[in-house]
Amino acid sequence: MRSTLLIAGKDLRLRLRDRSAIIVGVVVPFVLAAIFSLILGSVEDGPIDLRLGFVDSDQSALSTRFSDALAGLQSEGLLELVLLADAPASQASLDAGDVGAVIVIPRGFEAAVESGQSAQIDVLGDVDRPTSSAIAHSISRSFAASIEGVRLVAATASAVGADVAEAVTAVQTAPPAVVVEGVEASDRQLDMTTFFVAGMAVFFLFFTVQFGVTSLLDEKREGTMSRLLAAPIGRGSIVAAKGLVSLILGIVSTTVLIVASTVLLDANWGDPLGVALLVVAGVVSAVGIMAVVAAFARTPEGAGNLQAVIAVGLGMLGGVFFPTPLGGGILGNLALATPHRWFMTGLGDLAGGGGIGVVLPAVGALVAFGVVTGVIAGFKLRKAVLT
Amino acid sequence: MTGPVLTVDGITKSFGDIRAVRGVAFHIEPGETYGLLGPNGAGKTTSINIIAGLLEPDAGSVMVLGQPLTTRTTRPKKAVGLVPQELAIYPDLSARENLGFFGRLYELAGDQLTRRIDHVLEVVGLADRADDQAKEYSGGMKRRLNIAIGLLHEPALLILDEPTVGVDPQSRNAILEAVEQLSSVGMAVLYTTHYMEEAERLCDRVGIIDDGEIKAEGNRRELVALIGEKDRIVVEAGGPMDGVLSSIESIAGIGGATAADGRYDLLADDAASVLPAVLAAMSSHHLTVTSLQVIEPDLEAVFLHLTGKALRD
Numbered sequence: 252m253r254s255t256l257l258i259a260g261k262d263l264r265l266r267l268r269d270r271s272a273i274i275v276g277v278v279v280p281f282v283l284a285a286i287f288s289l290i291l292g293s294v295e296d297g298p299i300d301l302r303l304g305f306v307d308s309d310q311s312a313l314s315t316r317f318s319d320a321l322a323g324l325q326s327e328g329l330l331e332l333v334l335l336a337d338a339p340a341s342q343a344s345l346d347a348g349d350v351g352a353v354i355v356i357p358r359g360f361e362a363a364v365e366s367g368q369s370a371q372i373d374v375l376g377d378v379d380r381p382t383s384s385a386i387a388h389s390i391s392r393s394f395a396a397s398i399e400g401v402r403l404v405a406a407t408a409s410a411v412g413a414d415v416a417e418a419v420t421a422v423q424t425a426p427p428a429v430v431v432e433g434v435e436a437s438d439r440q441l442d443m444t445t446f447f448v449a450g451m452a453v454f455f456l457f458f459t460v461q462f463g464v465t466s467l468l469d470e471k472r473e474g475t476m477s478r479l480l481a482a483p484i485g486r487g488s489i490v491a492a493k494g495l496v497s498l499i500l501g502i503v504s505t506t507v508l509i510v511a512s513t514v515l516l517d518a519n520w521g522d523p524l525g526v527a528l529l530v531v532a533g534v535v536s537a538v539g540i541m542a543v544v545a546a547f548a549r550t551p552e553g554a555g556n557l558q559a560v561i562a563v564g565l566g567m568l569g570g571v572f573f574p575t576p577l578g579g580g581i582l583g584n585l586a587l588a589t590p591h592r593w594f595m596t597g598l599g600d601l602a603g604g605g606g607i608g609v610v611l612p613a614v615g616a617l618v619a620f621g622v623v624t625g626v627i628a629g630f631k632l633r634k635a636v637l638t
Numbered sequence: 639m640t641g642p643v644l645t646v647d648g649i650t651k652s653f654g655d656i657r658a659v660r661g662v663a664f665h666i667e668p669g670e671t672y673g674l675l676g677p678n679g680a681g682k683t684t685s686i687n688i689i690a691g692l693l694e695p696d697a698g699s700v701m702v703l704g705q706p707l708t709t710r711t712t713r714p715k716k717a718v719g720l721v722p723q724e725l726a727i728y729p730d731l732s733a734r735e736n737l738g739f740f741g742r743l744y745e746l747a748g749d750q751l752t753r754r755i756d757h758v759l760e761v762v763g764l765a766d767r768a769d770d771q772a773k774e775y776s777g778g779m780k781r782r783l784n785i786a787i788g789l790l791h792e793p794a795l796l797i798l799d800e801p802t803v804g805v806d807p808q809s810r811n812a813i814l815e816a817v818e819q820l821s822s823v824g825m826a827v828l829y830t831t832h833y834m835e836e837a838e839r840l841c842d843r844v845g846i847i848d849d850g851e852i853k854a855e856g857n858r859r860e861l862v863a864l865i866g867e868k869d870r871i872v873v874e875a876g877g878p879m880d881g882v883l884s885s886i887e888s889i890a891g892i893g894g895a896t897a898a899d900g901r902y903d904l905l906a907d908d909a910a911s912v913l914p915a916v917l918a919a920m921s922s923h924h925l926t927v928t929s930l931q932v933i934e935p936d937l938e939a940v941f942l943h944l945t946g947k948a949l950r951d
Binding site for chain 2: 254257258261264265268269473474475477478479480481482483484485486
């Protein structure tokens with residue numbers, strides 16, 4: 252144990268001295284997460300900036316109903332409604348960027364609807380704001396569809412000799428037959444900032460821990476392995492020291508990232524004990540996988556290249572850059588074969604308000620990754636590096 | 639201390655079809671410097687790696703201070719200091735930090751560790767650069783640090799594997815002087831080299847190794863005697879040559895003599911023992927000696943005789 256700590260202490264001193272572990276383990280992931288969060292975080296976190304213009308040239312009961320519906324959406328905070336006088340004012344407003352799109356109800360709209368002629372709603376859009384145009388189109392189509400429904404009821408009532416006005420009123424005041432409820436998934440999802448910090452943390456974790464296990468190959472190349480083997484210490488203590496260095500680097504760098512992102516980026520991680528458990532399990536899995544790669548490499552450079560490929564591949568598959576399906580499908584099932592996926596899933600479960608219990612499946616999977624790969628690496632390294 | 643510091647008994651090691659070491663056996667007494675002399679690829683480094691506990695032999699054994707030393711034993715390794723052929727230092731650590739780390743591995747600590755570090759830094763001449771990172775050292779300085787690490791824990795047996803390869807003359811001389819000093823204070827030294835002059839200068843006994851086998855072993859005189867080589871005495875003298883040659887040839891221990899133009903070329907079993915009689919004979923014939931040269935057969939000649947190849951092949 253003493254020799255393990257001595258070798259680990261020496262390695263940590265070397266790593267701190269060249270600063271590479273600090274840069275790869277803390278600085279780069281934090282900066283990238285902060286940048287991603289700044290660029291993409293507003294897409295989800297902030298309200299949609301939709302300013303919709305409305306021109307009522309018909310001034311009819313029907314157009315007023317449309318205007319009222321839009322006012323209702325405004326009161327729900329879904330859009331900002333800007334009432335405009337006419338088409339030229341609409342164009343000026345669009346050109347000035349005051350609104351993203353304008354819905355125009357032309358003169359004679361209600362009359363056309365009631366006489367069974369083709370009525371028209373105009374939507375003016377800004378090519379630079381396609382989302383606003385698409386939403387305006389969608390709202391207009393929805394309103395047109397409701398008019399079509401009413402007209403169908405009126406025609407049916409007339410055909411069967413019923414009271415048309417009564418039938419139309421009944422349709423307009425009846426509750427919707429089908430209600431589509433929007434289910435918020437946020438109870439099991441990380442907010443954008445936390446997602447990016449967690450993604451970058453687990454992604455760069457694999458690069459950080461490689462400093463420990465790959466140094467076995469460095470010792471061999473530098474010739475110092477012969478001195479370690481000639482020293483009065485157990486051979487297992489050399490491998491153990493390298494694993495310990497990887498564990499320490501991984502845990503410290505991830506912890507620093509979590510604390511820094513909490514303080515500086517307002518990241519929300521959930522139950523601290525659950526997070527700690529996930530971090531340790533995630534580091535164990537990363538050390539095991541990187542140790543296997545090091546065990547099968549012949550040189551530190553070869554190991555570094557292979558580890559980079561593995562780390563990037565697992566990271567992309569595991570959804571650290573963009574979310575992948577939670578399950579099912581080829582991508583979803585492949586993602587489950589990566590520690591990254593389990594780490595992110597565990598954090599998502601914690602974000603839903605759960606305690607240690609909710610992360611146990613993820614922790615179990617991560618530890619399994621670490622143990623299986625660690626055992627393989629242990630056997631291989633003892634044969635390949637220590638002889 | 640009684641008995642040999644190191645006993646190597648018939649160690650054998652193969653790598654696939656290549657038999658790198660074949661039954662190598664020798665021992666080293668306290669205070670003795672033993673040289674393994676052989677060309678590159680002779681099996682020196684493989685032997686050293688087995689003796690230092692880096693490699694497990696296929697057969698044979700290694701005993702240090704009476705205890706078996708293998709790759710798995712730890713206690714006997716405390717008695718061994720290894721100076722590998724390749725530099726084995728951490729370039730990003732200073733000399734003092736390198737020594738501190740390896741000293742602790744050998745269970746040195748506190749004041750004792752500090753004293754030993756200061757001492758070996760003095761021995762190898764690095765005291766004034768002790769706190770510089772090793773990567774800033776010259777090649778010779780790195781070599782000296784490499785040796786200092788092996789000396790740090792005062793091993794009973796110091797193993798030096800080609801310590802002067804690629805070293806400048808100044809550092810090389812410093813290394814050889816340090817080895818001589820260590821031997822004089824009772825440390826057993828196992829020294830491998832393919833430099834004949836180093837073996838002759840440092841080693842009390844030499845094992846000539848080639849093709850993984852020790853071909854012959856002994857001190858220089860014993861090895862030379864083994865192959866029947868004689869000392870050569872070359873004398874230049876002025877004066878009449880009549881009768882001189884027959885007088886010299888009659889001296890016991892002279893194995894042959896020729897003379898031409900005042901130059902006498904003699905072969906002797908032991909130059910030192912016959913030289914007074916040779917000079918007396920010349921003096922009796924009123925010759926004036928102007929130069930005298932004694933050429934003893936060296937290990938290079940022995941090696942050539944035993945292996946049919948030169949040391950630097």
